[in-house]
Amino acid sequence: MLSEKIQKGLTRQLNRESESSQLYLSMASWSERKGYEGVCEFLYDHSNEERIHMLKLIRYINKRGGNAILNNDRMLIPNITSLSLKELFMKLFEHEKTISKEINLLVEISLQEKDYFTYNFLQWYVKEQIEEESLIKTILDKIELIREDKGGLYLFDKDMKNFHKNFE
Numbered sequence: 001m002l003s004e005k006i007q008k009g010l011t012r013q014l015n016r017e018s019e020s021s022q023l024y025l026s027m028a029s030w031s032e033r034k035g036y037e038g039v040c041e042f043l044y045d046h047s048n049e050e051r052i053h054m055l056k057l058i059r060y061i062n063k064r065g066g067n068a069i070l071n072n073d074r075m076l077i078p079n080i081t082s083l084s085l086k087e088l089f090m091k092l093f094e095h096e097k098t099i100s101k102e103i104n105l106l107v108e109i110s111l112q113e114k115d116y117f118t119y120n121f122l123q124w125y126v127k128e129q130i131e132e133e134s135l136i137k138t139i140l141d142k143i144e145l146i147r148e149d150k151g152g153l154y155l156f157d158k159d160m161k162n163f164h165k166n167f168e
């Protein structure tokens with residue numbers, strides 16, 4: 001059984017993953033409308049991944065005798081229509097850093113509660129956050145390099161089509 005504290009923390013996290021999925025979906029749609037063919041593929045993929053993160057948490061909570069509840073009440077999708085490509089990825093980066101902090105907090109709670117199953121389960125998320133943060137940082141560096149160069153932007157977008165993460 002999961003302790004109340006752990007159940008609460010994991011439920012919060014599954015809802016955060018759901019929010020991430022929605023956020024990236026709206027970013028994907030934005031970039032598709034703007035004509036960024038590669039960026040939009042990347043973001044649609046990323047949105048799917050976040051849904052998988054959410055699913056993993058739902059299945060884990062239920063498997064441990066908890067009750068996984070989706071609650072998107074507090075979901076706030078920021079208005080991204082006026083953002084530049086750089087600002088969009090900066091927002092994404094900030095979002096991932098917040099998620100990393102929350103995962104770290106969850107790991108800490110799992111240790112306090114002496115729930116080593118959950119501690120072990122969360123290690124996958126820790127690894128995932130390290131990869132995601134570094135991936136988004138690399139993308140931001142590329143955007144920084146090209147600045148206003150239209151040709152560079154075109155190539156960057158093309159690159160993004162093949163810029164997938166290495167899955168486990």
Ligand SMILES: [Fe+2]
Nearest residue numbers: 017020050053
């Ligand atoms: Fe995630």
Ligand SMILES: [Fe+2]
Nearest residue numbers: 020050096132
């Ligand atoms: Fe993520």
